[in-house]
Amino acid sequence: MGTTTPPRTLAEALRARGDESLAGLLRARPDLLNPVPNDITQLATRAGTRASVVRALEHLDRFALQTAEALAVAPDPAPYDTLLSLLAGDGLDDGEQRDDVGAAITAALPGALATLREQALVWGEDDRLRLVRTARELLAPSPQHPSPTGLGPTVAEATAGMSPGRLQEILAATGLPATHDPVSAVAALSALFTDRTRMAELLDTAPVEALSVLDRLVWGPPYGEVTPNPTPPVKWLRDRGLLLPVSTRTVVLPREAALHLRAGRAHRVPEPVPPVVAAAAERDPQAVDRAAAGQAFTALSTIEELLKLWDGGGPTILRAGGLSVRELKRAATALDVTEPVAAFWIELAYGAGLLASDGETDERYAPTPASDEWLDLSAEDRWTHLATAWLAATRTPGLVGGQDAKGRALSALGPELDRSAAPDVRRRVLALFAELPPGTAPEAETLLRRLRWERPLRGSAPAAEGSDLRSRLALWTLNEAELLGITGRGALAAHTRALLADGEDTAAALLSPLLPDPLDHVLLQADLTAVAPGPLERPLADTLSVLADVESKGGATVYRFTPGSVRRALDAGQAASDLHAFLAAHSRTPVPQPLSYLIDDVARRHGHLRIGAASAYVRCDDEAVLNEILADRRSTGLRLRRLAPTVLAAQADPGSLLEALRDMGYAPAAESAEGDVLITRAGARRTPPRTPPAPVPEGPPPPDDTLLGAAVRAIRAGDTAATVARKEPPEGATGSTPSGTLPRTTPAETLATVQAAAMTGSTVWIGYVNADGAASQRVIAPVRVEGGFVTAYDHTADEVRTYPLHRITGVAELAEEGEG
Numbered sequence: 001m002g003t004t005t006p007p008r009t010l011a012e013a014l015r016a017r018g019d020e021s022l023a024g025l026l027r028a029r030p031d032l033l034n035p036v037p038n039d040i041t042q043l044a045t046r047a048g049t050r051a052s053v054v055r056a057l058e059h060l061d062r063f064a065l066q067t068a069e070a071l072a073v074a075p076d077p078a079p080y081d082t083l084l085s086l087l088a089g090d091g092l093d094d095g096e097q098r099d100d101v102g103a104a105i106t107a108a109l110p111g112a113l114a115t116l117r118e119q120a121l122v123w124g125e126d127d128r129l130r131l132v133r134t135a136r137e138l139l140a141p142s143p144q145h146p147s148p149t150g151l152g153p154t155v156a157e158a159t160a161g162m163s164p165g166r167l168q169e170i171l172a173a174t175g176l177p178a179t180h181d182p183v184s185a186v187a188a189l190s191a192l193f194t195d196r197t198r199m200a201e202l203l204d205t206a207p208v209e210a211l212s213v214l215d216r217l218v219w220g221p222p223y224g225e226v227t228p229n230p231t232p233p234v235k236w237l238r239d240r241g242l243l244l245p246v247s248t249r250t251v252v253l254p255r256e257a258a259l260h261l262r263a264g265r266a267h268r269v270p271e272p273v274p275p276v277v278a279a280a281a282e283r284d285p286q287a288v289d290r291a292a293a294g295q296a297f298t299a300l301s302t303i304e305e306l307l308k309l310w311d312g313g314g315p316t317i318l319r320a321g322g323l324s325v326r327e328l329k330r331a332a333t334a335l336d337v338t339e340p341v342a343a344f345w346i347e348l349a350y351g352a353g354l355l356a357s358d359g360e361t362d363e364r365y366a367p368t369p370a371s372d373e374w375l376d377l378s379a380e381d382r383w384t385h386l387a388t389a390w391l392a393a394t395r396t397p398g399l400v401g402g403q404d405a406k407g408r409a410l411s412a413l414g415p416e417l418d419r420s421a422a423p424d425v426r427r428r429v430l431a432l433f434a435e436l437p438p439g440t441a442p443e444a445e446t447l448l449r450r451l452r453w454e455r456p457l458r459g460s461a462p463a464a465e466g467s468d469l470r471s472r473l474a475l476w477t478l479n480e481a482e483l484l485g486i487t488g489r490g491a492l493a494a495h496t497r498a499l500l501a502d503g504e505d506t507a508a509a510l511l512s513p514l515l516p517d518p519l520d521h522v523l524l525q526a527d528l529t530a531v532a533p534g535p536l537e538r539p540l541a542d543t544l545s546v547l548a549d550v551e552s553k554g555g556a557t558v559y560r561f562t563p564g565s566v567r568r569a570l571d572a573g574q575a576a577s578d579l580h581a582f583l584a585a586h587s588r589t590p591v592p593q594p595l596s597y598l599i600d601d602v603a604r605r606h607g608h609l610r611i612g613a614a615s616a617y618v619r620c621d622d623e624a625v626l627n628e629i630l631a632d633r634r635s636t637g638l639r640l641r642r643l644a645p646t647v648l649a650a651q652a653d654p655g656s657l658l659e660a661l662r663d664m665g666y667a668p669a670a671e672s673a674e675g676d677v678l679i680t681r682a683g684a685r686r687t688p689p690r691t692p693p694a695p696v697p698e699g700p701p702p703p704d705d706t707l708l709g710a711a712v713r714a715i716r717a718g719d720t721a722a723t724v725a726r727k728e729p730p731e732g733a734t735g736s737t738p739s740g741t742l743p744r745t746t747p748a749e750t751l752a753t754v755q756a757a758a759m760t761g762s763t764v765w766i767g768y769v770n771a772d773g774a775a776s777q778r779v780i781a782p783v784r785v786e787g788g789f790v791t792a793y794d795h796t797a798d799e800v801r802t803y804p805l806h807r808i809t810g811v812a813e814l815a816e817e818g819e820g
Contacts, residue, residue, distance in 0.1 A: 006125050010132065011044035013123035015719065021118070022715065023708040028119045029056055030700040036711045038776060039718035047120040053134040055699060056119050062271045062453040065148075067112040068121060068131060070266040072139035073151050073255060077128035084109055087272075089265040090196070101270060108272035141255070143223065143246065149266045150220020151259070152252045155190045158244040170241040174202060189241050193256035202240065209233035214242065214253065218261045219268050222253040274453050277432050278446040283489055285439035292493035293514030296383045296485025297535070302335055302345050303386065304375065307354060307367045308545065309334050313685040314365035317357060322414030323365070328400075336553070343400040343412040344480055350413055352389035353692030358685070365413065368690045375538065379515045380508035383485065387499060387507075390484060391426055394418045394695040398476035420698035425473040428454070430481070430500060433492035441490030448474055522559070524583065526592040532557040540586055546572055547579065561595055566602040567667050576603035605667040616657045618648040618668070625666075634664050717795045720779055743767045743810030753811045754790050758782035763795070767809035775809070 007013035037043040070086040088102040116122035124130045141147035167185040179185045210233035237243040243251040315327035332342035349355045354371040358364050396419045400412045457468050481487045486496045499507035516534050523531040533556050547569040548559035579599050583591050620626050623645050639651035650657050661668045757764045763781045780792035794801045
């Protein structure tokens with residue numbers, strides 16, 4: 001009376017679970033929620049589909065996957081002790097060498113099995129463990145898809161189709177008595193191979209060369225090629241069934257024999273415990289924070305410089321999307337970094353919403369309006385914005401320069417750089433950093449081994465694991481984290497720990513004291529240079545970048561004043577007096593006389609020549625200057641001719657004429673059709689408002705608790721509606737209700753039944769078709785029936801709802817407790 005019937009199917013096993021367990025399944029495998037299953041049977045069916053099982057297997061850790069692989073080569077069903085033996089071995093030939101591993105496996109196996117059960121990959125009690133059929137098909141050995149265990153088919157599978165006479169010959173060669181049918185012959189041979197004592201006695205008689213052949217096949221692959229006339233050792237093994245034919249030229253080592261040679265182990269190296277992330281170096285945490293803050297400041301400066309570089313309109317966009325190799329090289333040169341690093345900064349600015357396409361006919365990249373808002377933030381807030389965008393981005397700059405599956409080059413800002421696993425890998429790498437003491441830099445190789453243990457490549461060779469995408473993402477994460485100031489000197493910074501654990505505000509508060517305060521002054525020198533001993537306030541930096549050229553960067557930035565840079569400031573609308581006042585106000589040293597002379601000299605000549613559109617013309621009140629231009633050989637290409645004593649016409653456009661005369665040493669100014677000087681202002685090009693690129697998710701998003709609770713209630717209610725006992729319709733009633741179909745009754749019967757249920761307060765089972773035509777089964781308790789509608793408490797939705805009677809396909813009374 002008190003015993004519980006073991007589940008016979010996965011659906012029965014899921015039905016016996018509690019709500020928390022079902023919610024755990026849906027949380028671990030969110031693809032099962034889209035859409036919400038109607039009942040437990042549909043949930044079990046969906047959990048056994050190939051796509052869903054493959055996704056679940058890909059999210060298992062190494063030991064949970066090894067447990068599933070062991071179950072795939074075990075009898076179906078398999079008791080717990082058999083599974084444990086396949087993972088730990090019988091230990092008969094290992095002495096005490098594997099005691100520690102065996103103890104670790106014994107301790108870890110219940111957790112791995114619980115994970116597989118929670119994800120509905122394994123079901124059944126411990127004495128009858130069953131792997132989901134689809135998972136068994138994926139993990140079991142076959143010639144087309146070798147098992148990660150390296151095991152081959154069983155004796156029964158390998159001898160299928162073998163002649164009875166050949167089976168009897170094998171039995172005779174092994175010293176077994178003859179049998180009357182092939183089934184008992186296969187059973188006798190399997191029993192021999194699984195008997196440790198008799199199998200050892202058989203192998204004691206084997207030639208040494210035959211044992212060498214077995215050694216080559218024992219850990220896989222179990223298949224080997226033979227000639228029509230095999231060597232004596234191979235013939236000895238084949239005669240005794242230790243090598244069974246797959247084809248005329250291929251033999252296989254049967255699974256039972258391989259397990260004997262392996263001491264019962266399914267895997268050569270079981271890994272029940274995750275690898276430890278070793279420390280490469282231990283450094284002063286404060287030195288780590290200072291180094292990370294310094295790099296964070298460099299990151300901000302680099303992004304600002306990139307925005308300034310593309311301020312007036314950046315490079316054009318390739319037809320296929322992205323940035324050309326030439327433009328990437330140009331940006332790398334301007335930022336003074338390598339091309340891969342330039343690709344990282346460009347992608348980071350794009351991912352943070354600071355750069356985008358302008359959408360014009362000649363489509364170009366340009367800063368977005370959000371970039372101006374970002375520049376107005378404090379330095380620490382700007383950094384947290386970049387770091388948060390980097391953590392969530394699926395775009396992968398490390399792929400730039402590589403090729404896609406069709407052999408096409410992958411370009412920066414191109415459409416093929418999204419990798420949905422990137423955010424998960426970044427956060428997991430930083431989480432492993434955070435598990436180490438502050439100031440500890442992890443060893444990269446041990447960190448990669450840990451990541452591969454947590455998410456192994458199913459069926460991959462260990463030698464190929466270092467080149468898989470997740471490993472490359474992890475290595476790129478280490479490099480990018482150092483560039484961005486996430487880490488310093490290889491260790492996680494305190495502000496990054498705060499960002500991961502407490503959010504942006506706490507991280508900004510920790511980073512702020514470590515960043516240098518912006519300065520409001522420079523040091524002018526007599527060699528026409530200005531030294532900025534630290535970061536400058538933004539208005540000062542913007543004006544100085546127009547008035548002078550950056551000569552060198554580092555702890556201090558050196559600016560050089562040239563005639564061209566001064567002319568650039570005058571072109572932007574500044575007067576000589578404005579420039580003198582600006583330098584006097586922001587220099588801690590007196591303005592050198594050579595610099596004052598330079599500004600006055602360029603200003604005196606600036607605008608003396610005027611360039612307008614004819615195609616283009618040159619106007620000057622001084623005829624001697626025009627004569628000098630005409631006599632200069634460098635003006636030949638402009639094809640100038642005199643229209644009047646003070647006007648020259650050119651065959652070049654105004655822009656080209658301006659540049660040519662400036663190269664000749666003049667300081668012309670452009671003018672409008674009305675004769676007014678045109679002022680060139682930088683920073684005028686912005687894209688329309690753009691949102692940052694949305695990350696490409698890796699499968700469905702994880703459901704929240706509210707959705708999980710509603711889904712579990714809906715599944716339970718739907719299952720109740722599908723499995724509840726119903727009264728048989730009275731004799732002569734319209735139609736019957738086969739199991740698993742919607743009830744069918746006439747409108748009159750439907751109305752009478754729900755009215756009776758409303759009067760008695762009973763619960764009924766209905767079939768309902770909504771406005772979209774989707775059919776469902778529901779269990780309702782009618783409260784009121786009027787005006788063609790029934791108002792009832794819907795057990796499926798766990799709320800009171802109103803249903804049009806004409807959408808109810810039929811109704812059936814539920815059986816009383818004890819009926820049916």
